Amino acid sequence: MRRRTRAVALAALAGLVLPLAACSSDEGGPPTLTWYINPDDGGQAEIAKRCTEAADGAYRITTSVLPRDASAQREQLARRLAAKDSSIDIMSLDPPFIPELAEPGFLAPIPEDVATKVSKDVVQGALAGATWKDKLVAVPFWANTQLLWYRKSVAEKAGLDPAKEPVTWKQLIDVAKEQDKLLAVQGTKAESLTVWINALVESAGGHVLTNPEAPADELKLGLETDAGKAAAEVMSSIGKQGLGGPGLPTADENASLTLFQGDKGSFMVNWPFVWSATNAAVKDGTLDQSLVDDIGWALYPGMKEGEKSRPPYGGINLGVGAFSSHVDEAFKATECIVTPENQAYYFATNGNPPSNTKSYEDAEVKKAFPMADVIRESLENAAPRPQTPYYNEVSLGLQETWHPPASVDPATTPKKSTDFITAVLRGEQLL
């Protein structure tokens, strides 16, 4: 009986200790770098494999998947970095959250030579999104931007050719009204609403924050300006006149794509994933090829005639954890990950546009994305969302005061949201 008890105890002990032993790094071999990636179609894992081979034994890269939602990715990384987690070597970061991690020193400073190498041939929007306080703090990887997608039949009927002549929001609203069509925009209370507001304000020549690098209680908003009012006017007309359809207050990127593909579809602002998604639906037989033939693309709509728009900017940049035990190797790995060849591969297979202009010359890319050149041009004009460590408060504050779009009033909303966000930033109000 006693022997049996002892055997059970030993087995239990082994069960407890063995998994821990597996956690300890194996001494002697090349250092293993952990790359925390956002979920994708397997592109980052493949790039990690390629770079491990290219390193020739200098390091190995393994990937670890973060949550699907960008804000959940930020929450996890911020919490772990605040606890000085040394297992985070490389991380895929959504650009708006980079200042929040850079400010407290959670990101390892990028050595000069690495910074020079990884900035070469990179589009302006992506560089701006990886910079905090005039310093490159993350390595630009892939860069996303929204385009104007339109139904050629609708544009033709209205006498517009957005591909040749940039169009304005006012024109889109007028055409949708005239032809009894719907505009596909993202009006749900989520990050996509902030993306829209920021693009409208920036395109009208303003900024959501005028001094984004200031401390929380000194941040100033630029919404009570002509640009802020113009942005509110566009959103309010679309909301109040029902041009976004009844689903507007809950429409995210996928819902707007469905609307655009429907009978009442006319114009849509959205990320390039819509192209591969629509083509895939045709392949599956759920949509007709004639729909794809009817889809055109152009630069994001402007606010004033003759003035260039400032399209939204998104994507992923790579940060190196400040508490990693292999910072040098991690930077070497990021250099490998962002080579033009890898970025081109990632675009062609996963649909995520490169930040490096060289990658756009790749034949595979041109075949998969006929609008690659427009994407590249859009990225050059793109305006990042406010770069502040308090981005989350600013974004949630905008969503709180500009949702639903039909409630937006150009006369009061800019002031209301300025007062609200300022109070939140000063710690005088909950969010």
Next chain:
Amino acid sequence: MTAEVATPRTVEEAVKPRKKKPVRSDRAKAEARLGWMLAGPAFVVMLLVTVYPILQACYDSLFSYRLTAPDDKAFIGLRNYIEVITDPVFLQALLVTVVIMVVSVIVELVLGFALALVMHRAITQLRGLLRTAILVPYGIITVVSAFAWFYAFDINSGFVNHWFGWVPGISTDLNWFAQQGTSLFVIIASEIWKTTPFISLLLLAGLAQVPSELEEAAEVDGATWWQRLTRVVLPNMKAAIMVAVLFRALDAFRIFDNVFIMTNGANDTTVLSLLAYRTSIGRLEIGLGSAISVILFLCVILICFIAIKLFKVDLAGARGES
């Protein structure tokens, strides 16, 4: 049944100082020791996973502390609490939480009682099947049921608008999650669908405790069905009803999943748990978020206190122990 039989005390007994501890038999001692040995480990684990975080939250709530600015951590006393209690966002969330709690508990109580009666009276052959069928919603994970209800009412993929188009006010263009009223309706309906079985189970236990002789006696005396229900059955299962109300009220007050999945607080549907989550986890404001959590905790204790002291809920009575 909690009726006590009064025992006459002698003067001597009343005057005598109470004994500190009654002498326990060896068997009673051994049973108590066994009880502690069996429950002890679980008790220690409970202490570790509940008391420690509660104390930590109380401590953190006294600081201005943002996770991404650890160097700026500063002691500010009760300022977080004052800020939270006087904030319109908090008061709005409190109101929404109370509305959800009151409406869902009342509807669940009525529906749950009806279901309990059906289960109680059902023909013996059907009883097992019926109980299983009624319990299915309760067995579903809340997040899953929240998604199911969300997609059912969603304007793009939902079927509710198509099926109930004939009801005045419902059409294919109705976006349930675009206004406060309709959003709360779906949230509360989903909550009711999911937890009514729980209430009906508690009430069924109460029903089973009502002695059938009492009902039979009332019937012989010529009482109608309604009179038997209100004069005999309900008063005799008061303890079970109050326990059901208390448990569900506490549960409903902490509602999170349904709101998080369906609206994430849009259209003024933020509830207290979501506000605490958004502040601590989303904004990483540990101090402020902890203060909201502590207030939420105090509200729950207050509900318990009101139920147990004012409405005299007898937790042991519901189990038929007294």
